[in-house]
Amino acid sequence: MEALKLAYVLHRFPKLSETFIIREISYLRAQGMDVTIFSLLSPKQGPIHSQASELLPYVRYSPMFSWSILKSQLYFIRKSPTCYLRAFANTVAQIYRTPKTLLLGLALFPKSVHFARQMELLNVRHVHAHFAWLGGIAAGVTSELLGISVTIHTHAFDLFEQDRRDVRRRLEAATRIITVSEYNAAYIRELLPAAKVDVVRCGVDADCFQPKAERSISDSVSILSVGRLIEKKGHQYLIDACMLLAQRGLRFRCYIVGTGPLHRVLQQRIDRHGLQARVELVGALQEDRILKLNQGCNIFALPCVVSGSGDRDGLPVALMEAMACGLPVVSTPVTGIPELVDDGRNGFLVNQRDVDSLANALEQLILDSALRARMGQEARQTVLKRFRIQDNTAKLAATFREISQNCKDRLAVATG
Numbered sequence: 001m002e003a004l005k006l007a008y009v010l011h012r013f014p015k016l017s018e019t020f021i022i023r024e025i026s027y028l029r030a031q032g033m034d035v036t037i038f039s040l041l042s043p044k045q046g047p048i049h050s051q052a053s054e055l056l057p058y059v060r061y062s063p064m065f066s067w068s069i070l071k072s073q074l075y076f077i078r079k080s081p082t083c084y085l086r087a088f089a090n091t092v093a094q095i096y097r098t099p100k101t102l103l104l105g106l107a108l109f110p111k112s113v114h115f116a117r118q119m120e121l122l123n124v125r126h127v128h129a130h131f132a133w134l135g136g137i138a139a140g141v142t143s144e145l146l147g148i149s150v151t152i153h154t155h156a157f158d159l160f161e162q163d164r165r166d167v168r169r170r171l172e173a174a175t176r177i178i179t180v181s182e183y184n185a186a187y188i189r190e191l192l193p194a195a196k197v198d199v200v201r202c203g204v205d206a207d208c209f210q211p212k213a214e215r216s217i218s219d220s221v222s223i224l225s226v227g228r229l230i231e232k233k234g235h236q237y238l239i240d241a242c243m244l245l246a247q248r249g250l251r252f253r254c255y256i257v258g259t260g261p262l263h264r265v266l267q268q269r270i271d272r273h274g275l276q277a278r279v280e281l282v283g284a285l286q287e288d289r290i291l292k293l294n295q296g297c298n299i300f301a302l303p304c305v306v307s308g309s310g311d312r313d314g315l316p317v318a319l320m321e322a323m324a325c326g327l328p329v330v331s332t333p334v335t336g337i338p339e340l341v342d343d344g345r346n347g348f349l350v351n352q353r354d355v356d357s358l359a360n361a362l363e364q365l366i367l368d369s370a371l372r373a374r375m376g377q378e379a380r381q382t383v384l385k386r387f388r389i390q391d392n393t394a395k396l397a398a399t400f401r402e403i404s405q406n407c408k409d410r411l412a413v414a415t416g
Contacts, residue, residue: 003034006406007124009115009142010136013039013059014052017228017258017286020202020317020389021130027393029058033400036060036122037117040108040134060118062111072114076145087113087144094169098162116145124148126404131158132170140173149175149407151400152185155202156232156314156335156376160306163367168192175403178396180314198337200396201339203389204320211326211380212295213253220251221366224297224327226290226318229260230312234303234332236262236269237355241303243273244359248370250366254279255297257290272400294325298372299365301330303338305352315340320404323347324383328375330361340387346378 007026012098014022029035037059062069075086088109095105119127119142127150129139136152143150145229152174159167159179168191171177177197179185185197190309227233242254256266256279263281270279285293294300300322307314313338319329328348331337343349348361365372 003032004126004401005034005122005124006036006400007115007119007122007127008035008037008337009127009129009135009139009143010037010039011131012041012043013037014043014048014055015256016049018130019049019051019287020204022049022055023205023389024202024393024396025055026051026395027389029055031394031397033397036119036124036257038118038138040111040138051287059208060115062114064107064111068112069114072117073110075117076113080145083145084113087141087388090144090169090173091137091141094140094166094173097166101133101162101166104134108134108138110143112141113145116142119148120146125238125408126150126400128153131155132167133158133162136170136174140170143173144406149403151176151403154179154188154314159184159187159313159314161309161311164191171195175407176399178399181339183336183339184314198399198401201315201387201392202317202348203387203392204317204324204383205390206324206380206383206388209291209294209321209324209383211376221254221299223252223254223299223301223362224257224293224322225301226257226293227253227302227316228258229256229262229266230311231262231307231309232305232313234305234352235266237303237305237353237358238301239266239269239273239275239279240355241276241301241359241362242279244249244355245362245366246273246275246278248359248363250363252278252362252366254301255282255293256280257282257293259284272347290321291325294322294327299330300327301362301363302357303330303350303352303358304332304334306334313337320383320387323379324387326376326380328365328372328379330365340382342378346375346382391404 025035039061091105092111095101127139127142129135130153132152132154139150178200180201184197188197304313312335331341331348332352341347350357350361
């Protein structure tokens with residue numbers, strides 16, 4: 001079978017908080033997909049996962065302005081001024097309600113056109129974008145200019161924190177919409193009742209993320225949380241729950257991995273509660289160190305909430321990684337999380353912002369090692385059955401091939 005030439009359009013590659021995309025592309029290439037990555041923005045300084053380093057030869061970057069970018073504009077203007085102007089008009093129509101996104105979108109439009117020219121030279125047959133935001137907007141530009149199929153993979157902030165009218169316009173440009181949960185799919189169908197939506201969940205490599213043969217035995221139980229330090233992750237409620245656990249005389253340590261704008265606020269909360277010896281903001285870690293923490297800790301907690309702006313999680317990969325390592329989890333029934341966490345079987349779900357219930361669930365797991373073991377085993381089985389990245393990328397690859405073939409068939413009929 002000839003390898004499908006596929007373009008991934010991302011707003012930034014690599015990005016430490018988007019390791020699921022790195023893994024996805026690696027597995028797609030392993031399954032015979034000829035994937036080229038187009039990164040709208042340059043990577044930030046910081047640690048890079050080894051899988052990301054392996055993909056760097058397949059990444060295309062571009063400065064904001066160059067002679068090559070200008071030549072690409074002139075090429076498409078000469079080739080089809082109507083398509084070029086329509087691509088520009090569609091871009092503005094998707095973002096004009098949000099000044100910040102409008103400025104970004106307009107600044108990146110010439111680069112999107114340049115990427116379209118590079119895709120044409122590479123004979124790319126399908127474009128895929130993660131997030132119905134900058135990547136989705138740029139993918140729409142390339143589809144308009146080249147007339148090829150495009151899919152947009154939606155997650156969380158790109159659906160819920162953006163203007164609903166803008167989200168609708170972006171999704172309308174897609175040949176098909178892909179999302180990570182049934183919750184998201186139902187939301188998208190409210191926006192676009194006739195939309196074709198496929199649910200393809202993110203996944204984890206369960207051969208890599210697996211339990212250690214034996215966890216260390218200690219009187220003190222360790223709680224792990226991994227996620228950006230932003231409101232929707234609910235870390236402030238986890239810290240408050242840890243205060244209650246400390247007041248109850250329980251022995252535990254809590255490690256919160258991640259960086260973000262709430263770092264200072266969360267540290268102040270830890271200090272105010274006198275939890276410096278119990279709760280640690282670890283900062284950003286590479287995947288191998290996160291794996292070791294998942295294998296060494298006893299409980300995983302991520303009490304997600306719907307933020308004041310409406311942002312919320314889609315289906316956190318950090319939960320899947322912990323469950324693959326045999327950890328019982330404590331989270332909330334927000335968005336697609338109940339599709340992963342079965343309350344009382346592989347973890348506990350407590351109401352968002354309910355600190356007492358969160359503390360009670362953690363206390364139950366801290367005091368009952370047999371319960372932790374039983375739930376941890378169920379958690380891993382859940383991942384093996386429905387959240388293996390090998391299975392989910394195979395489904396994604398089949399979707400890409402189907403869409404590309406349908407477009408090829410339609411073109412053959414149209415040209416007689």
